[in-house]
Amino acid sequence: MQIVIIGSGNVAYHLAKAFVLNNIPLAQIFGRNEKDLNEISEELNIPYSTEKLEDADLYIICVSDSSVENVSKLITKKDCLVVHTSGSLPKEILVGEYRKSSFYPLQTFSKSKELNYEKIPFFLETENEEDKKILFEIASKISKNVMESTHEKRKYIHLTAVFACNFVNHLFSRAKEISDSQEIPFDYFLPLIDETVQKIHEIEPKSAQTGPAVRNDARILQLHEQLLKDESLEIYKTMNYSIKKMYEL
């Protein structure tokens, strides 16, 4: 089976790497950014092109959501399977006469960070049983956690991930901004952060809530507001309001 990955960003890189590590050969990695493609190609020993898309049985589109539709039009072949890796797009966003599927890995990908691929949940949606079998077989070589999911459900999976990952990371950025402003090393906070996450492996997050808002400690909340400004102040107010609402304070 000939497989081509389209894209040269974080998802393309990590998927390509997961394929290579699990002995699933890739016929090509195709994209626009020659520098990135060249780097991936050299590290993983995969042919690349910015011009001529290789003939394949399976194309895996790993580009930003806003580019998926346009990129899908580059595939003019009919007898093949084309998948995108977006959490939020329907498989019907793909434009062409080929078979269409969604192949969504639930993980946060940064190029510079090693990943344990076998723990990544994959959510699949296909047009028919045969394509389902093909994609299950491939995904199962990478991960122990492969499931079907409708587009409707996948939208909520992605949304949950935005809260649990993207927003959490942004809180770390804002937290670091505060500690940096006082020359307090952010490393001091890593045991606390690790514990915050360890906790929810064992307890419901709702039961694990601590801090001034859930204690309804008006004095501290007011003090903190005086120390903050701009976006961090807005986050502070919004989060505390939401905490108070959740616990009916």
Place this chain on the structure above:
Amino acid sequence: MQIVIIGSGNVAYHLAKAFVLNNIPLAQIFGRNEKDLNEISEELNIPYSTEKLEDADLYIICVSDSSVENVSKLITKKDCLVVHTSGSLPKEILVGEYRKSSFYPLQTFSKSKELNYEKIPFFLETENEEDKKILFEIASKISKNVMESTHEKRKYIHLTAVFACNFVNHLFSRAKEISDSQEIPFDYFLPLIDETVQKIHEIEPKSAQTGPAVRNDARILQLHEQLLKDESLEIYKTMNYSIKKMYEL
């Protein structure tokens, strides 16, 4: 040295346990909640009382910030050291003729969750060198990470912790609310959450940011807003606005 812990909540329990595990004897655990005190007393084999405060050289007040002042008035002894464990209060909040210090463990404490105490940073502020020596010696038996900190700095440490821990946990609660609403097991998200935190041990959080806001993907942002309501919608808007501001999008 006679040491008494005042309080029966999460901090009191975990500090008492850390003391006992490190062979620092406790003369008493004192508080109002007899049920909680009795449980701690039985588990850790420490005498407790709800009525008569034992005579001691060191009193460690582990109650909520809003109660510290009133509780400190219970100590009428003069020749002793009294400390509070709050991140946000000055040592001068303590009312009495004794020596006053702050003894702040930077961690999130839940009774039902085991903790590795030696990784907890302790921030100390004392009136004099002798008390500093006493508290450093005690804290160093528990943790490898003991530092001095002024009240001014401690306020910012606490505020950073609110963002990096309390708010992060609340995001997990709101994320779980979304996944629960679609009967998607929250366990699916744990590898993603673990990776989000693993990342910032290696990369600056600002460089690790992913998701629709930092990609400025208006289509997905709009779709997500349609799926949300109330507090979660407010969080969604506030966080995305803050992300866009940070990356000048």
